[in-house]
Amino acid sequence: MARGQRIIANLLRWGIVAVALALTFLVPTVHFTLERNFIAGILATVSEFDAQQIMEKVIARNPDLWRYEEARLVGLLRQKALGIPVRQAVYDPDGALVIAIGQYPTPPSLSTRIPLRDAGIVVGALETSTSLAPALRTSFIIASLVAVTGTLLIVLFELIPLRRLRKAESAVQYMAEHDPLTGLLNRYVAESRFDQEMKRADRYGFQLALILFDIDHFKHINDTFGHTKGDEVLRRLTKVAKEHIRSTDALVRWGGEEFLIIAPYTDPAMARNQAEKLRRLIERKDFGLGERVTISLGLCACEPGSSLQSNIERADAALYRAKCAGRNRTEEADTATGRQKAI
């Protein structure tokens, strides 16, 4: 991904996080603030003048008003309320006139307070309230949806590159451990594989063998038929060897035309059989060259606790002897005596 695209993706990602967080925290905060205002609104429903003051300052000064007090108040309310039902018009225990109109809104709500005047004199206060619950419910649902969508997007943004990274990692690991031409394990992983098998062999008391083999006169094959044909021979031989080994064996491309089999649960007699069987299979296989392809093999039984290096040296010495002895044959390194046996 280009640097610019990465920056935009990051901005987008963190933008979504910020919006989701803002909405998640904003909605409850607004809710809380409005609820507080509602309570304040209820408390503020007390008139500017208590009943005594209304008597003294408004009604007592005008006897007509006194006479018509009820009717005038009702008229005032009608005029101000304009058809909105009167919810409450009472004197509270302290003698204050409380007049509330409108429906009983469920909190939170917005309240408006209007002074109630008669001939320019304030005689009380009207309080109207509007419930904000439906609006808040809607915005809360929208905010939750946005938050959930934002979270999902973040998860996707995080997961997709992560999955790609994991795939790239396993591809790199595969490349690090395998030979690209044959797909076999390469010699860099042979060591850890050998150590593992050696530990298991020591622990459970079974035998471990190595078979090192090499194509005979491979240079001649390359020189005569070309490098591409040589590659094909390597691939075909790999296929034969892979079908021949047991699932517990490890087949390694040790070098150019050199291969190694790490064979657990294998005593020298079994290793000999295995090596000879493979040699015969290759000898009989048609590689499409119009001539035989053969291999030489060197095998060794691994001493408990011995290293891959030391066993390879012994198997390689046996292989060298097989080459010297005419090729297309197997030689064995005898561990106990250091003697090497031809098969």
Ligand SMILES: Nc1nc2c(ncn2[C@@H]2O[C@H](COP(=O)(O)OP(=O)(O)OP(=O)(O)O)[C@@H](O)[C@H]2O)c(=O)[nH]1
């Ligand atoms: N086509 C191909 N050739 C390879 C590859 N790796 C190594 N070689 C060739 O393998 C040949 C090995 O030649 P030598 O070491 O002389 O061995 P050889 O000809 O098999 O002779 P002996 O082992 O003594 O029987 C060389 O020509 C290398 O170029 C590969 O991946 N592909």
